[in-house]
Amino acid sequence: MSLAAWIRCGWPLTPTTAPMTTESYDFSRCKLCGAAAAAPRYRLKTTTIQVCAACDFHFINQLDVMPTERPEAEVRTLDVVAWNFIEKQLKKNRRLLEQRLALVARHLPLNETECLDIGAGVGLFGHLLQEAGATSFGIEPQLIFRQFAEEKYRLQLRAETIEHPFWQERHAGHFAVVTLWDTLEHLNFPVETLRDAIQVMKPGGLLFLDTPSRDSFYYRISEWSYRLSNGANPLFLNSLYSPKPFRHKQIFTVQQLTDLIERLGLKVVELNRSGLFDSSNKIMLVAQKPGDSAR
Numbered sequence: 001m002s003l004a005a006w007i008r009c010g011w012p013l014t015p016t017t018a019p020m021t022t023e024s025y026d027f028s029r030c031k032l033c034g035a036a037a038a039a040p041r042y043r044l045k046t047t048t049i050q051v052c053a054a055c056d057f058h059f060i061n062q063l064d065v066m067p068t069e070r071p072e073a074e075v076r077t078l079d080v081v082a083w084n085f086i087e088k089q090l091k092k093n094r095r096l097l098e099q100r101l102a103l104v105a106r107h108l109p110l111n112e113t114e115c116l117d118i119g120a121g122v123g124l125f126g127h128l129l130q131e132a133g134a135t136s137f138g139i140e141p142q143l144i145f146r147q148f149a150e151e152k153y154r155l156q157l158r159a160e161t162i163e164h165p166f167w168q169e170r171h172a173g174h175f176a177v178v179t180l181w182d183t184l185e186h187l188n189f190p191v192e193t194l195r196d197a198i199q200v201m202k203p204g205g206l207l208f209l210d211t212p213s214r215d216s217f218y219y220r221i222s223e224w225s226y227r228l229s230n231g232a233n234p235l236f237l238n239s240l241y242s243p244k245p246f247r248h249k250q251i252f253t254v255q256q257l258t259d260l261i262e263r264l265g266l267k268v269v270e271l272n273r274s275g276l277f278d279s280s281n282k283i284m285l286v287a288q289k290p291g292d293s294a295r
């Protein structure tokens with residue numbers, strides 16, 4: 001996967017508390033509802049999309065091996081080529097991140113607010129939070145991006161993913177804001193990661209996330225095309241999913257995502273579903289943990 005895609009996409013996080021591992025996962029088990037009801041439906045060039053007969057969740061039959069599981073695979077270094085490449089991508093992403101910051105600021109004052117960005121990439125969002133007066137923590141499993149965040153922004157991102165005791169024990173009920181920007185679709189186990197993210201939120205704390213929508217025109221027309229062509233022409237499905245490391249593994253419908261968030265005990269307080277022909281194809285969601293005092 002390219003650095004550009006890495007930066008854009010954020011990171012998958014593998015919960016060790018989940019009753020499965022990346023090596024032994026049985027893909028007939030639905031990653032959303034847990035039923036043994038998922039079967040291959042769309043066979044693409046490089047991967048296969050499983051569909052759950054119980055809840056209609058779509059996910060591919062591949063998982064990422066995390067750097068923590070295989071540290072020797074992390075050979076890329078932050079040389080001048082990588083640095084310049086990241087800088088160039090950041091210029092493109094800055095406006096989007098500023099819009100996300102404005103969304104968070106619309107929901108609560110940021111000054112002295114404790115925030116955690118899951119899938120922090122090179123730390124630009126965390127940096128913007130700090131500029132706004134917030135205290136910013138970030139999770140970033142990839143060493144090269146942590147190095148960039150440290151050198152560029154003096155921001156120390158953590159390698160430990162959200163299921164780690166560093167978060168679950170030392171930061172339980174701690175954060176007023178947790179963000180997952182463009183991250184949910186990349187996670188090995190999105191339900192478990194969200195559950196663990198909610199554990200570190202304060203009562204009354206807010207969760208912000210965005211993720212591609214399966215209700216989009218592009219997705220629907222691709223499914224029709226696949227069926228009509230007997231699999232010969234899956235249109236955009238080939239670009240919506242990828243077996244390469246840290247790429248899209250699942251895409252939620254608005255209903256599946258809001259049901260999940262509520263099942264995990266949060267209340268959806270703002271929801272932006274992209275229109276059928278909206279080119280962003282994104283669901284943007286803000287949800288609140290029960291209780292008072294987010295700050």
Ligand SMILES: [Zn+2]
Nearest residue numbers: 030033052055
């Ligand atoms: Zn299911």
